[in-house]
Structures are given as C-alpha cells and as structure tokens.
Amino acid sequence: MITQKKGEWMELMIPAIWTGLTIQKLLQEVWQAPKGLLHQWRMDKGVKLQNESVPWNTEFQEGQKLQLHLFRHEEYGVEPEFLSIEPIFEDEHLLIVNKPFAMDTHPNQPGQGGTLANGVAFHWQVHGLSTKVRHIHRLDRDTTGGVVFAKHALSGAILDRMLAAREIKRTYHAFVQGLPKQKKGTIHEPIGRDRHHPTRRRVSDRGDHAITHYKVIETFPKHDLSLLELQLETGRTHQIRVHLSHIGHPIVGDSLYGGQTRRFDRQALHAGRIELVHPFTREALSVDIPWPSDLKILHASLI
Structure with missing residues (x-):
C-alpha cells in the first residue's frame, strides 16, 4: 500500500482487501486510533473520502482515495x-x-x-x-x-x-567475557530492583518476568571473549546486561554488572537491527544499524 503526504494530510488508495470495510472499522478496529484522535477528526472533519466528508459508516470501494488530517x-x-x-x-x-x-x-x-x-x-x-x-x-x-x-x-x-x-523485533550485539559452552540458549530469569544500589537491577524471584535469547556469533579464545547476538521477548530495564552477568558472561566494559573496563570503557552493547511490518504500507522492514567506530576498533583488536 502506498501513502502520500499532501501538506498536513495523508492520502492513500483503498486496496481490494478493504472493500466493504467502513471508515469507522478502519480507524477503530484496524488501526485502533486513540479515542482523543478519533474525537478530533470528528470535530474538525479530519477524514475525507474522495475529497468529501462522509458518514463514518460509509463502506469503501477499491481505488477510492482516503484522506486523513495526520500531520498537524x-x-x-x-x-x-x-x-x-x-x-x-x-x-x-x-x-x-x-x-x-x-x-x-x-x-x-x-x-x-x-x-x-x-x-x-x-x-x-x-x-x-x-x-x-x-x-x-x-x-x-x-x-x-x-x-x-x-x-x-x-x-x-x-x-x-x-x-x-512484541511485533517490533530488535536484535542486539554484545561482546562478553568468557566463552559460552552453549552456542545458543535462552535465559529465563525474573528481574527486579537491587535494594542496595539506586540504579542496578538483579535476578530476583520476586522480580518481573524476563526472557533473553542469545546466540554465539564469534569467539576470541586468546582474549577469552565472545560476540553474541541477542533478542528480547520482554523489555525490562538493563535486561541483557543483568541476564548476561547472571550466567557468568558480563558485557565487556559494563562495570555496573561486573564487566572489565580495561579493554573498553562502556558496555559493548549495540542494537544492531530493527524489524517490523510498516504500520501503514504493510511493507516488511529490516533495518541494519551500523556499529559505532569504537566497537569496530574493539572487534578488529580481537581478530
């Protein structure tokens, strides 16, 4: 589906799969627009079909032009x-x-x-x-x-x-201490606050449900370090850092969770890929995020 920005309005052509769908159902059920936004559109006639304000129970026909006052x-x-x-x-x-x-x-x-x-x-x-x-x-x-x-x-x-x-998939890369015995695995441990430190978190039976998946991408035996790829099923504060420290492989440079700073002075953690289905065009997006220069230098020093 192709959308176009026309000033403060978005225009799109109604696809065949929306034939018979009403404006009301598209906004409330498909897009699940917030109530405040729906009210605003009703008040200022911010939804048009074929350049005209029509009742929201109007059914779409393929090829019609829908206009939304989105870019306020x-x-x-x-x-x-x-x-x-x-x-x-x-x-x-x-x-x-x-x-x-x-x-x-x-x-x-x-x-x-x-x-x-x-x-x-x-x-x-x-x-x-x-x-x-x-x-x-x-x-x-x-x-x-x-x-x-x-x-x-x-x-x-x-x-x-x-x-x-969990429909936005984020893939992380982390340089960690040690050589994991398993090439891939899942860390399923709850995470809560550390009562003895204002910002630190820890694995705790009374903490929040947390799941991290990891895969070993590369190992550097001479330096006793590894490069991992990680994905989250939950989004707890410091989740990757806490989980990796818990299994004995803290992130390089992460002094808060036991990582050595001799080689790197910040946590060597990078969100390297974002994948999602575009909310309007429905295109599958997979966006790779380049490493910063310090991570590239760290990696080169280990090879």
Whole structure:
C-alpha cells in the first residue's frame, strides 16, 4: 500500500482487501486510533473520502482515495538542538536513528538537553516538520544502536501497540567475557530492583518476568571473549546486561554488572537491527544499524 503526504494530510488508495470495510472499522478496529484522535477528526472533519466528508459508516470501494488530517502542527515537546545524529530509515510516518553512546534517549528531567530527542527535534525542524517527538522505545545512555520515533499521533499509537505485542523485533550485539559452552540458549530469569544500589537491577524471584535469547556469533579464545547476538521477548530495564552477568558472561566494559573496563570503557552493547511490518504500507522492514567506530576498533583488536 502506498501513502502520500499532501501538506498536513495523508492520502492513500483503498486496496481490494478493504472493500466493504467502513471508515469507522478502519480507524477503530484496524488501526485502533486513540479515542482523543478519533474525537478530533470528528470535530474538525479530519477524514475525507474522495475529497468529501462522509458518514463514518460509509463502506469503501477499491481505488477510492482516503484522506486523513495526520500531520498537524504540534510542539516538539523538547528543545531542538543541533547534534550529530544518524538517521538510518525515514519516511513520513516513522524515523529510525542510530543513537551514539554517552547520550540519553530523551530528557530525564525538565530542561535537560543533549539527548537523542533534542537532536531529532532539530532534524525535523530543519526539514520543516513540526510534530511532537515520540520515541517508541529507548536505550541505556551508553548502549548504541537503533531507536524508533513516530512522526505523528496515529503512527505513535500503532507502534506503541506493536511494541507491547512484541511485533517490533530488535536484535542486539554484545561482546562478553568468557566463552559460552552453549552456542545458543535462552535465559529465563525474573528481574527486579537491587535494594542496595539506586540504579542496578538483579535476578530476583520476586522480580518481573524476563526472557533473553542469545546466540554465539564469534569467539576470541586468546582474549577469552565472545560476540553474541541477542533478542528480547520482554523489555525490562538493563535486561541483557543483568541476564548476561547472571550466567557468568558480563558485557565487556559494563562495570555496573561486573564487566572489565580495561579493554573498553562502556558496555559493548549495540542494537544492531530493527524489524517490523510498516504500520501503514504493510511493507516488511529490516533495518541494519551500523556499529559505532569504537566497537569496530574493539572487534578488529580481537581478530
């Protein structure tokens, strides 16, 4: 399905599979638009079919043109700031950015600057887009890799729901200490807060359900290190870091969870691929996120 941005409106041609579907069902059941957005569209006639406002119980016919007032003027929610950010994928609905290390995903307190969200706001400002900066997920300050942002309210709602349903697949790469005996495995251990440390988490019987899958990609016996590929079924704070430390293979450089910093001074963890079905075009997206230079140097030093 092809969508087009026409000013503040999105246009798309009704596909054959939507024949007989009503506007109401598309918005409420297929896209599951938030109630506030539905109300807004009703009030300002923000949904049109063939350039006309029609009742929402109108059934679609293949080839008709649907128009939605999606791209409204909004405040960014953060101060635009020129930062060196690296967009990897972008269209009118979403943006995937390669977050560098030593950068928060979003402000953690009022007035905080220098975050990825500040950089995204500036990127959008330069390209004439005025919309709230909506991050769909986040990464730890010193973890690098792909972060998804929604470019309008409906995209944000759909992507949030996809994330909750585990329909956004994120693949991580981590350099860890030791040589795992199993080439692949699953860590199924609950994670809770560490009462003795304000930010650290730990495996705890009373913690939240957490599952991490791992696969050994490469080993470096001379250095007693390995490169793992990891995928999450849950999204707990510090999940990969806690789970790998728990099985005796802490991430290189992760001092909070027992990783040695002699070779690397931050956790050697990178979100290297994002896969999802596009919320509007239904295209299967698989976006690879390049390693930062320090990870490339680390890898070269081990070969």
